[in-house]
Amino acid sequence: MMASDKTYDSFPPLENALSEPNGLLAAGGDLSPRRLLEAYRKGIFPWFNKDEPILWWSPDPRMVLFPSELKISRSLRKTLKKDHYRIHTDRSFDQVMHACASPRKEQTGTWIHPEMIAAYVDLHEMGLAHSIETWVDGSLVGGLYGVSLGKVFFGESMFSSVTDASKLAFVHLVQQLQAWGFGLIDCQVKSDHLASLGAREISRMEFSQRLDLLISSLEPSKKWDFGRTRIE
Template identity: 70%
Template structure:
């Protein structure tokens, strides 16, 4: 059994999360900005289907990327050098989320439903959630979004409408975060795609220890406004 959260209850200890399914910690509660900020600060994220109760997760191990360990393939380096794209930040947050929510081949459903869209849009307006976008000929071609706290970035989802568009956005995100002194990017669950960038798994205990240090930096909560050149 997992605990049911009420508006008055806090999250249970991470070590009480289930092993099957991996990391399921609690259910219920709400998606208010205060609850989401608390969740990320503790290393917890929501993931649930529309119509189901809110489910909260903290998997073990945890997939992370340390910016200094970023790997860029030879083919992607060629794409990055073409510079036939423009990188924008926080200029189309809702569009990025909606694109991430679109059905994908082999996955007709989505966990990014209206409730999640509204919750993260609120975080974005408050300066906590951000989008990195790849634009080609004036069209949004790919991008990703996530949540920033202290010197920690929590990646949520990405999409691509043209080859490498999301990868280009991801590389620029990592470069941008590294310049701002961010030390770790949460990738949540292991995928071959993220591993190809240098992401790796660490234990939940190690993740929690690093997280406590990184989120306790003085807060810099604002919308990100940078141009393409500053991401070079």
């Protein structure tokens, strides 16, 4: 396990991750941009409760979406073609994170606590973390945020305050990433919500190999401003 002192320690090999709980690889360290970027480049992400040690995960299998495999239901396609909403990027990154941090139904807490928000705001200011937002009548009603490295987008969390708001943001994101030549969207762990949109599981080894091919730079590649993409 990673030490949590002031010296910088790299992550253990991915094969050291536990099978139970699935993917737990290391504990400790910090949420500095340097460590977070190393983690994402290796297929590792942080998830931990407030006031507990930072835990680092690399589950096997890994839930991913290949942009070309996006599935849009008939009902969602009808909603996408309406004009009642607007999609914006990076207009209110902090607000998206705080909305994602709100406890879901039957939950009493959140893993997106102030320490996590501050860390991802740092990445956002570096041009590496982004929010994709659904707005209706001037109000933020849904969206998601994540980290973009090379040709990979690492999705972190999403929220909706009205029906399908996060799906609207997600579909626009996927179609734009496909147009930009992105090869992979990381969805971390299996969920029925993401599976309905075309995400599927691959092995940790395959995921790691794809990252090696798709991440050639840790620098922001372009300004994230794609407005409202056309839905075919």
